[in-house]
Amino acid sequence: MDLFFLFDYIGTFVFAISGTLTAADKRLDFFGATFIGFVTAIGGGTLRDMMMGDLPVSWMRNMNYFWLIIAGVVVTIVFGKFVMRLKRTMFLFDTIGIAFFTVLGLKKALLMDIEPPMAVMMGLSSAVVGGIIRDTLCNELPLIFHREIYATACIAGSLIYLSLNYLNVTEIVCEIVTILSIITIRLVVVKFDIALPLLEIKK
């Protein structure tokens, strides 16, 4: 579980940076930027916990999340220019964060006896809802709805986890394979510029 916490923390930190960068782009003030950093980092987990009834929500019970987000926001503000140049590195971290958040949400839901398809949705919610709230608050159509196979990678990873689990593969192996799958799918997708087809309904 320790390794898990470590990566949950990395995810939180990286999502805080991603939120703050988006806010900077929208010319928000420092408060606005910090606020967006926070909701990007904790939004997904908050909705997940509120829907499952694990209250108070998890980030309220562990101060580490709080300090990591503050750190992410400060780093972005202080080293903004440098962070922007690291976009490729950021993208990798972001992908790692998503992968771990997916597995965390999935496992948490399964531990609470939520049915597997719902648990997949809880994993997805952990990973993507923060970004959706970020974009909605910044008054933009959420990126995830019209670009990149991002959610699809999370869902594919969750299905891999469930399959391995069903085959009685050791927990830690399930987790590692799932995480590597999500990361690989996302990297391949972006490298080859694969996108889900747009939904068109002719009238």
Added chain:
Amino acid sequence: MDLFFLFDYIGTFVFAISGTLTAADKRLDFFGATFIGFVTAIGGGTLRDMMMGDLPVSWMRNMNYFWLIIAGVVVTIVFGKFVMRLKRTMFLFDTIGIAFFTVLGLKKALLMDIEPPMAVMMGLSSAVVGGIIRDTLCNELPLIFHREIYATACIAGSLIYLSLNYLNVTEIVCEIVTILSIITIRLVVVKFDIALPLLEIKK
């Protein structure tokens, strides 16, 4: 109660279709469309359950909702063109869904000893919040705020339910009369193009 579940299911299915259609209009990809289909169908009930503390939220405890939404999304994607032509039929189903969602939310709240005026709001929340989230995520001013007496029909129906209940009318009669009232009000309103006046405050 069985009849109720049946109509709750119809409501869920129809709302999933309505969400997917909106997403198609916004040129979202398949994931985005499915996501919007889901939140349209479960958004209202989710907020209601989170506010009342009935957790995990109800759709997480019954797989039928999940499959019905998937079915609604698939039907829209596969038969999109046909579904669009059925707009009148859709509108009727949508109205039926709203009517049943209103009564469900209202009854659920009353069973949890929520005061009647709040219970009316829970019925309304069940019926309209999904559509509000759908429009907000699609970056549009929610339809319900500036067109059609839609919410008003739900509230009128809820008041009818409460009055009949107060007069000790049998439960099933209360429910049927309420549902028919909501449907009738909405059909009449749309037929005669009645709209609530816009709120104007002269400066």
Added chain:
Amino acid sequence: MDLFFLFDYIGTFVFAISGTLTAADKRLDFFGATFIGFVTAIGGGTLRDMMMGDLPVSWMRNMNYFWLIIAGVVVTIVFGKFVMRLKRTMFLFDTIGIAFFTVLGLKKALLMDIEPPMAVMMGLSSAVVGGIIRDTLCNELPLIFHREIYATACIAGSLIYLSLNYLNVTEIVCEIVTILSIITIRLVVVKFDIALPLLEIKK
């Protein structure tokens, strides 16, 4: 505690007016305006209670909130023109509401054994989330993200409260000093047109 309830009520009433005024500006209909009035008044407290697990959310357990919001909406609709002229008075009331909502949220969280930094966020959430939802639903970039040191006043006030509390100052004194500080900071900020710098990251 009685004094507290009184000011919580004032805050609720004033926020309902502020929401309805925003809605009128957006040319919503009567339902839309009432709906926005409601979410502006109860949005912050609702999210706070859902995150902390104090369910059903507090406004559902006390009918006074309901009637105060209805009153706020009706007053705005009936005396709209007059209310607009009272903008300065409104601004003062709004500031008072924010100050009291901040202390309420902060105290509530501390009573539930939430760690102080999180408790500060709960105070802030009580005070500002209603306005953020109002602006998001009205399809605008939330005001609070790019204008006025509004949230900063809440946070400063919360830190004052925590410091006084740490120094064993009597509860009622802590509360009064905190509330006056928040009000003073906001009035000074607006008078001298102080704003947080916008976050700019050069590419």
